[in-house]
Amino acid sequence: MRIPKLMLGAAIAASLSLGASGANAADLIAIITPSHDNPFFKAEADGAKAKADALGYETIVLVHNDDANKQSQLIDTAIARGAKAIILDNAGADATVAAVQKAKTANVPSFLIDREINATGVAVAQIVSNNYQGAQLGAQEFVRLMGEKGNFVELVGKESDTNAGIRSKGYHDIIDDYPEMKMVARQSANWSQPEAYAKMESILQANPGIKGVISGNDTMAMGAWAALAAAGRKDVIVVGFDGSNDVRDSIKSGGIKATVLQPAYRQAEIAVEQADKYIKTKTAPAQEKQLMDCVLVTPENAGKLETFALTN
Template identity: 50%
Template structure:
């Protein structure tokens, strides 16, 4: 199921007016447990914040915990949700393969699981998997990156965590577009695990090996912002085009400042809220209300030309 950009605009406008409104008082309908990756990252913070606000608005109690990519922590959090008799679990999985056992444990305990943001490599276990259309977003980003850097350049790539399918999907999406330009030369690449500090360190190392690069294409904003810090320190930012992915507040500010060429906005507020609504529908009717387990939500592009048009309806809030 594909959520189009037009529907994203409509839903985003609704999100601002409704999802962050005062929580309506209602009879407690039970617990919805929300498990995200790392709340210190503004993207995942927003994911948990929106899911919690939506659940509470529907009359549930809700809690948010983070596994920080560790499947053992994730498994314990699932155990806690089972012990607390959660009505549903909203889960951003730690590992595409390694999280399957934890999801199965919840399902065996009679608790429906709704996956958001990152997939698990198992169909028919979770009630729904709601994710950004990463291939579409990567193509958008790569095309914008080429417009910014030109069709003849040397560049490096910063990649996300290998345990997350999104990392490979975005990297492959970049490759599909950039490979069409034979004068674009990829001279280096490294995994920075979605992390700003690692992006900074990896960028420093790649600059030592390749001091004359023209561009950096990154799998997410945090790594891109780390790269920008390293480039600034080396006095090279004015000569290097950097592109990001997520639509975080810091990234949008960097676009406004002319430091980041663009960011690809993931509609995290939209699919996080939608996952809770589908969980609510399932709790009440035994059905999610949609026809497909996997649901894709289109991304949008934030550039210097349109960045001032992006309000809190689109930009992640912390």
């Protein structure tokens, strides 16, 4: 069938118009985090996407599930898609260095949030919570709630995650000053709620006289609390770390006693703001490593907590 010249011209114009709009499409920012099953990481992704959308960027939101190989593939995807920046909560302090270097070599700057890597000068920014300061806040409250004595358990995060070690050190630099507080078990539950539940069940069987549990994050704290509640041990003091809505609700209902808020949503927003400035002016932040202080959350201020941020 012959196409009339007028229609053909319109079709060509339309295709040129589409090509032009594609060429002038908004710049892309890639947002890569661990699994959104953990509300902390979902809050990061949501905060970064909302800020990027507000600044006029297109976004792709990807999940590496703490798998360094998958993370490397996702960074390849971001590079191939022509991303102007990567916002990354990484899959390992050592394992991530090469992937971020790969992005840098491809002229795609990375802005890290939540977790540091064991290298400087590779990412443009590393914006992290002051995990040591936050852990000390949590430990001080834990000691107070315990009355400065009693047997307790520590649940530790993923061993490959720098934050797990920093938080544990922060806890012990406070707790170990109290000789009547005795740690009877210390196990990693890999930031996982089901794993924490199972570990808590077995720890409780071996140590029925425990008085407290201090956890490296809220997800493990929720697993521990569920196991304690199932065993009829709601008398055990549990303190978490992150500031999730789930733990907020538990604190308000008299379950978990306290947590430490790290501002995940705001951290992600700041990363995008710094990426935007870098994309437009090639201006890097004054410091690559930036610490944000954490805040203790107790029954007194839990009502102000919403999605890893305190409202006024």
